[in-house]
Amino acid sequence: MTSDAELIGRSLAGDAEAFMEVICRHEGAVGAYLARRVGREAAEDLLGDVWMAAFESRRTYDRSFAGARPWLFGVALNRLRRYWRSRPAEDLVPDVTSLATGWDPWPAVDERVDTQAVLRAALAKLRPEEREVLTLVAWEDLTVANAARVLGMPAGTARRLLHQARIALRNAPEVAALLTDFNSVKESL
Amino acid sequence: MNVDEMDLVSQLKDAAPLRPEAYERARTTLRTAMAEPGPARRPELVAMPGAAPVREGLARARNRRRGMGTLGKVGIGAGIGAVAAGVAVALVATSTPQSAAPGGSASPRAKVPVVNSQLVTLAAVIKASSRNLPGNASLVIQTDVGAPSPGNVTYNLFTDGGAYYGANNKQGITAAVLKHDNQAGHWLDALQVVAAARYAATGDLTTARQRMLNATSAAEQFERLLSLSPAARKKLWEKEMAKSRAILKAKHAWPLPVPTDKALRNDINYEIWYNSINALTEGAGNPQVREGVLRVLSTIPEVTVAHATTGRQPTLALTAAPALMGGGLPAQVVTISARTGMPISMVNGTPGQRYYSKTTYRVSRVTLAHVRAGRF
Numbered sequence: 001m002t003s004d005a006e007l008i009g010r011s012l013a014g015d016a017e018a019f020m021e022v023i024c025r026h027e028g029a030v031g032a033y034l035a036r037r038v039g040r041e042a043a044e045d046l047l048g049d050v051w052m053a054a055f056e057s058r059r060t061y062d063r064s065f066a067g068a069r070p071w072l073f074g075v076a077l078n079r080l081r082r083y084w085r086s087r088p089a090e091d092l093v094p095d096v097t098s099l100a101t102g103w104d105p106w107p108a109v110d111e112r113v114d115t116q117a118v119l120r121a122a123l124a125k126l127r128p129e130e131r132e133v134l135t136l137v138a139w140e141d142l143t144v145a146n147a148a149r150v151l152g153m154p155a156g157t158a159r160r161l162l163h164q165a166r167i168a169l170r171n172a173p174e175v176a177a178l179l180t181d182f183n184s185v186k187e188s189l
Numbered sequence: 190m191n192v193d194e195m196d197l198v199s200q201l202k203d204a205a206p207l208r209p210e211a212y213e214r215a216r217t218t219l220r221t222a223m224a225e226p227g228p229a230r231r232p233e234l235v236a237m238p239g240a241a242p243v244r245e246g247l248a249r250a251r252n253r254r255r256g257m258g259t260l261g262k263v264g265i266g267a268g269i270g271a272v273a274a275g276v277a278v279a280l281v282a283t284s285t286p287q288s289a290a291p292g293g294s295a296s297p298r299a300k301v302p303v304v305n306s307q308l309v310t311l312a313a314v315i316k317a318s319s320r321n322l323p324g325n326a327s328l329v330i331q332t333d334v335g336a337p338s339p340g341n342v343t344y345n346l347f348t349d350g351g352a353y354y355g356a357n358n359k360q361g362i363t364a365a366v367l368k369h370d371n372q373a374g375h376w377l378d379a380l381q382v383v384a385a386a387r388y389a390a391t392g393d394l395t396t397a398r399q400r401m402l403n404a405t406s407a408a409e410q411f412e413r414l415l416s417l418s419p420a421a422r423k424k425l426w427e428k429e430m431a432k433s434r435a436i437l438k439a440k441h442a443w444p445l446p447v448p449t450d451k452a453l454r455n456d457i458n459y460e461i462w463y464n465s466i467n468a469l470t471e472g473a474g475n476p477q478v479r480e481g482v483l484r485v486l487s488t489i490p491e492v493t494v495a496h497a498t499t500g501r502q503p504t505l506a507l508t509a510a511p512a513l514m515g516g517g518l519p520a521q522v523v524t525i526s527a528r529t530g531m532p533i534s535m536v537n538g539t540p541g542q543r544y545y546s547k548t549t550y551r552v553s554r555v556t557l558a559h560v561r562a563g564r565f
């Protein structure tokens with residue numbers, strides 16, 4: 001299969017359809033990335049802007065990387081930052097993950113909801129760059145190196161941030177309690 | 190294996206997926222931007238006077254206008270052609286018609302030759318095999334197939350009496366019929382395109398094209414612009430563009446060049462294609478409609494016909510060239526049965542290769558009594 005890098009190269013040579021092919025390959029992942037951070041409604045509004053921003057900036061794509069997904073996540077993140085900056089102050093919440101709406105809590109008004117609330121609160125306490133690396137790896141299935149590409153930082157920095165984030169979470173009392181619960185239940189089974 | 194903090198965070202991964210139409214809308218936004226010279230710009234809404242209100246149901250059942258789905262109903266530009274359409278409506282609506290260009294041969298009212306005899310031949314076959322239709326309504330089940338989400342299904346019931354019921358499943362159709370929730374009143378243009386197709390089955394082709402063209406509000410304006418001499422068109426265009434400057438600026442639209450004869454002819458033929466395909470999908474249960482649609486489509490030079498096979502059945506792939514959509518956008522390909530003219534699918538994209546959206550159609554005849562009873 002033709003690599004994303006080759007398709008972007010063709011796009012720069014005037015083949016518009018080649019860029020559409022790149023988009024079609026990654027739209028599901030980028031759409032989900034946006035939805036997890038701002039909810040479905042806003043994500044649907046932002047997706048077209050992300051594609052246009054990617055198209056406009058495709059000359060900056062480093063074609064030594066065959067896959068464009070981390071780059072597209074980076075473009076999406078920039079668009080998200082603009083979106084968050086444009087929000088009225090009263091709409092801002094400290095934890096961006098809690099903005100992701102669309103899930104229905106009612107079938108699971110139980111400890112699952114409690115667990116999610118605890119985790120969101122713990123994520124909110126992380127430094128933003130730690131949270132970004134952590135969620136890119138945990139939610140978007142990126143390697144740490146690719147998460148670093150998204151965030152425009154050296155891989156070593158991303159590894160350090162991920163390590164810090166994991167330690168911070170593990171040491172948070174409420175998360176530690178959850179881990180103990182989960183693992184003790186598993187051991188008793 | 191123990192659960193760790195990464196496993197816990199993964200539990201927050203779920204979020205409501207984007208809807209398929211959102212992906213398509215985003216792609217169209219990009220295609221539009223790519224079609225424009227210079228930096229990509231987001232297409233802006235140019236409201237068309239008299240545009241019908243957007244409703245779900247039939248809105249989803251209808252052909253995607255320039256790949257924009259229901260948004261085309263309110264004139265969201267997908268390329269300069271569509272924006273020009275919006276401007277043209279405003280332009281001519283406030284202008285006095287001027288003298289026709291010498292010769293007037295550009296007018297779609299002029300005698301239109303058949304350019305695709307295969308379609309006329311199939312139309313004749315349909316006519317020859319026509320017989321009394323079973324049932325008293327046509328059920329068109331439309332499935333939007335497209336990455337990344339599973340297809341969305343719409344059930345559309347068109348009764349022979351002119352009523353329309355739309356829902357997302359069988360139960361919804363039954364409920365709509367039981368509640369007499371006839372939505373046809375909101376979609377008079379749907380009735381008009383079907384009526385135009387029926388006329389085309391036996392009527393004069395030039396008149397049939399005209400009726401198909403006039404089934405939607407913007408079409409007449411293209412004709413009137415086309416009837417002007419180049420100088421008169423330029424003068425009028427520039428005058429109206431100047432008047433519209435504030436509106437265009439507010440909508441972040443961009444100055445548009447005076448449309449050429451070729452561009453206007455393409456716009457006219459695209460309207461005819463668009464309306465004809467809508468007639469085909471909405472009136473597919475009626476052989477007279479299929480026959481008429483094929484006859485009208487046979488007059489459009491930018492529509493090509495290729496033999497194909499779908500599910501081991503012989504089919505015809507009718508392709509509207511990108512030029513018809515103003516260029517820069519992918520072709521639209523409608524696949525029909527080579528024996529009956531029944532619509533099978535519509536694809537926005539390159540035939541046999543990449544596609545950006547695909548809609549499949551299943552058409553059957555039913556009786557309202559069976560639908561009410563949920564037996565269909």
